[in-house]
Amino acid sequence: MAVGPEVHSAMSNADSNGKHHQRQDASRSESKHHASILAIGKAVPPNRYDQSTFPEFYFGVTNCSHKVELQQRMQKICDKSAINTRYSILNEETLKQHPEFYTPGEPSMEQRHEFLEEEIPKLAAQAATNALKEWGRPVSEITHLIVVTLSGVSIPGADVRLVKLLGLRHDVQRIMLYMLGCYAGITALRIAKDLVENNPNSRVLIACSEMYAATFRAPDENYMYDIVGASLFGDGAVGVIVGTNPNPLTERSLFEIRWAGVSMAPDTAHVVQGKLKLDGLYFYLDKSLPMLLGENIAPFCKKIMEHAPEQLHLSYNEMFWAVHPGGPAIVNTVEEQLNLDPEKMSASRYVLENYGNISASSVLYVLDEIRRRPAKEEWGAALAFGPGVTLEGVLLRRNVDETNS
Template sequence: MSAAPAAAVITGLGSAFPDVYDQQELWDDYFTHRYRGDALSRRLFLGSGVRTRHGVVNPRREDVSDWSTAARMRRYLDEAPPLGHRAASEALADAGISAADVGLFVVVSCTGYATPGLDIRLARELGMAPTVRRLLVGHMGCYAAIPGLGAAADFVRARGLPALVLCVELTSLHVQPAQEHRDLEQVVAHALFGDAAAAVVVVPDAAHGLEVLDTTAVTAPASEDLMSWHVTDHGFRMGLSPRVPGVLAKHVEEATGALLASTGADITDVGGWAVHPGGPRIVDVVEERLGLTPAQTAATRGVLDTRGNCSSGTVLLVLDQLRRGLAADATVVAMAFGPGLTLCLALLRHR
């Protein structure tokens, strides 16, 4: 008889951030001039739910809006590896394992390209074995940590070896050139996003941590134009329709219920919610549709307030905050949203 698959358990989390900057100062010193003091732009920018965030580029000191994509990618290669190294090292230390023990290294990023990629460079610098398997997840956007986590969990169950998932996003490299007309989608994008690296270590059969039970995905039909990330001559340009919260509202309750159904649980049984802070209205919609209290989304709003939306790694930052107060055997739902329009979820259990 074959042995039962190993349980895939998150035992280590780590994060790293570049310099911090203040949202009000960004508006006063840079974006107010860019948007000519426009009152609606100001309201959207300062009403984004973000108080401070991080960036390898602070536009108050360095305006990259007219840089070519090639120049931005060179900067990405300078900045992303050390940030990723710090987050991965912290997660490995938190899990109490060596990089040499890692069997699969998953690197997630939608804000930069390089071949050979960050996975090659960081595997070497962290001290992983030459035989380590690598997976690079690119251009999936804000929900990409969950497919990365799902692949890592499948590997751990099948192979009985640890896996490391690292998200590195440098959104500050993609400030877009100024436009003659007011572009409110760009105002919102420039207001929300920050830079970060976040990592998780998944190990087989650990006694303590967050066991990954399942991951799922739902893509709203004919929603491709609502959220996009286009490569242009001047970096990557975000498309972000104001219709996103409304479309999300139609799917989040059913998708969450389907995820929980496999365990016989329902929404009232969930002891922790790691909701991606895509923006304040998106968090509002999740609260409304799932009947969550402000206390249940406090970790989400706290990350939005102090870090902004850091794309793929943000849900891991929320999970890191959330895990500190979980009860034994608590069921946890992590969810993130991105291009497609796609909703990805992970079902976890606290050990």
């Protein structure tokens, strides 16, 4: 069908306008101000435990030294855990004051909450203070606060206590994330990214504080996961500051958060569970978790890579990896499924070795370890996993010139 010159002109203009809009969209994409991690600070309780002797301490402090066979089983778990040391707010003196924490059948939820609602924000404040010190800006410039913890549920929550402990503004916008599990450190980064990219000049403080006192109890032959948990989990807090457009004179970007996303493996809600009961928090972890993670991690990482600049053509071994060190099987599964060189998991294994599994704090500890090492790869990803089964991930660009230390 023939068309008149005026139609040709309209088509030409439309094509020209379309290309103009494409260039505008590309320009907007290039000029978008990405969220950046501006500072990271850590804190641990004063009680440091050697993994090789922990079963002896654990069975002794819970008055269960007579359960020799069960202690030997725990010793084998500890010996295979790839952990050397862990930290805990609990010590012999604390447990003497709170025998209900380990006395079978003794209700203790109220006492655990009272204990943790004090200790969780105190440790979080130490980590946040370290992050604020590194950041170097006035605390009054913090506009948003995200607090992450499995423990110490109370009203008002740890977020309100942290406002006072840190001297934050009374109008700081607060988000409280309770009971999410090991992936919540990445959840907090995802929320912070959305906040700062949609609120110019904002600065978000993430405070993540985890303690396993909520699950501590005497060993029980009929519930082996208590022993597994007591063999793996440690206490630790981390503070992270996130913002956009860092002031080149007073701030530095450690990592740009280029993309953040989450996925759930279908029909896996039964695999990782936690139940609050009269004598504390009970965890259940199905043995199928590493296998399910193995089935889902590669498709999830492919999704992450779809958001990397096309011209990079990165392979996984050309990237850095901050993977939640939930245990040796978790780290090994990610390494195998992504065909990673062993050195790519070295930061995760370092955190597991020196701190154990500190739930949501773990992956942020790994990021802190990566930024302290000589910069090799510019691009990378951080991954964490937990109940759901949930996979959380972020695509990161490391500012190589800024992070060598």
